[in-house]
Amino acid sequence: MKSKNRINFYSLLEKITPLIAVIFALLVGAGVILIIGEDPIFVYKVLFSNALSNRDGWGNVLFRATPLIFTGLAVAFAFRCGLFNIGGEGQMYIGTFLATWVGFTFTNLHAFILIPLCILAAAAGGALWAAVPGILKAKTGVHEVIVTIMMNWIASSLTFFLVLKFKAPPTEAMVAAGVKQMIPHTRQIAEAARLPRIYHILKSLNIDFPSYNQVNISFFIAIAAAILVYYILWKTNLGYEIRAVGHSPLAAEYGGISVARNIILAMVISGALAGLVATNEVMGFKYRWRQELFTGYGFNGIAVALLGKNHPLGVVLAAILFGVLNYGGAIVNIFTGGRIPRELIMVLQAVIVIFVVISDEVVKRIIRKRRKIS
């Protein structure tokens, strides 16, 4: 009876390692804040209280968590097949651009057709971009990490070219003032391609919510994507095969599973998930394409997936934590008059990743040692 309890304790310990890592990372962050001469308790208080103490804060957190859920799921899905998709960034650029293009080109379509079409375009663009490293890995064995990184830079250049090609005409005010667009962006997508904000729904339910809050329907699309990823991975044949390849490609091949086919499929689905960032940033927020909107989501998705232990539920929780840090970090930056740069949050996120990796290993060792003793 006692030993059973002990096993439960260790399996619990294994599950909460990310939490331990987060606490350690926050301690390191406190050290950094101390070094630059600020008060860590005050900083963390501002960070968490603004993010979590009211509906506006929560809305902002979920708005910032949404793109990270997509990119986190993208990394986690590929990882289950043993692939490191570091190309979420590039896949996201291409997917979001394609969705924006559909949104401002087919302006006479009805919302019931245009919204799904935009979502489809977003997924297709990401899938297409991810297919290249997938096919190269499957057919020639080139490591996906380097190819996906190269594809990121190519996507960045390509979308920069495209955004100049489809640049929005200057507004009357800009013509009058004689200024040019500082950061090039495309025309706006059609009204029919836009996703409603949560504010509109809550208003019809008579719940008080600030109208300027940007959280939108895309959050629910992200949750649906997380459920779908769970379903595919653990309830379908495809998911079984993908996980088998991820576990041991040799054994999978021996068992009659096509490794090449599953690698390509896993990359394509992973890329499609990254492309869906368009639903939040383009269809639910800016209604146009601008590179700065997306920068970093792809890379932060890697941290989110690791922190979430590559499980859809973990990814959602990790993305929300990153949402809290990102939004709270921005508030801290304003509160301290810029004395604490918001990049502190980026450093924190990287430290979290390193601690997750280390604490995983430490816990594994503790468990192994205990097993040996018993």
Place this chain on the structure above:
Amino acid sequence: MFGTIFNADFFASSIRIAIPLALAGLGGVFSEKSGVTNIGLEGMMLTGAFTSVAAANFSHNPWVGVFAAVLIGIVLGLIHAVTSITFKANQIVSGVAINLFASGITVFLSWLFFNETQIMAVTNLPIWGVPIPAQGETSGVIRSLIVIFLHHSPLVFITVIIFVLAHFTLFKTPFGLRLRSVGEYPEAADTMGVNVIKMRYIAVLASGALAGLAGSFLSLEQAHFFVKEISGGRGFIALAAMIFGKWTPIGTAGAALLFGFGEALSIRLQGILEIPVQFINMVPYLLAIFVLVSAIGRAIPPAADGIPYEKEVG
């Protein structure tokens, strides 16, 4: 037209572009020869680039900048070594974390110390070598050779020396043999009394130092400034050069020169061909993918590359 592209300045700039790729690529060679994948080269390079300009500006001495960049590379190498060798964590994850960390910390510190994300270098290394003779003073060939080979930043000459030493160390000394053995068959090396963990630590720290030096060249010598994400994927192109160079110093240097040539050519073509600059910018990355695909089958990584060493206890 041919002469206007392929002149002495063109080849000299090819060499300069190749230097950071070669140095970081050599870092990759050391690390992977010992059995540790190092995706974190990019981040080590970026942090080195920042540290180099920051330290040079604070001390008004460019050599302090170079030294600081090497030092910070070693520190990041140590982090990679602790997580991936001692804690046996996934080496790619550890490398990715180092890259994330580098992107954050460099911008964070830029804001903190300089209040902007682009920092001009107030001092540079002197040019070493033979001064360029005036037009007509010597024959055109000699002048071209001086421009291409003998008129560079000290780091260019130091890089050449490092490569000669690296080749000699890896392939002609007992130390090199041990280093390669822990990357090929660590169990056997262990049995022979080679300290696998220690060898891998040395190799990863060396790779950090080289990546830091590469970053220093990038910001202090090539750009004369630091700007966020200045490394621009060069750490990964360096890995491609390493693979194309079959994990040898000489091969990596050759592949880095090929990339330098490609990038210099794409810069030259900008003014001549009517191609949008964004497509020209893609050239180094497309070249890297192409080179990787063509290297497959010929390039075989060290057998234990990427696998943490578990000492058998029995």
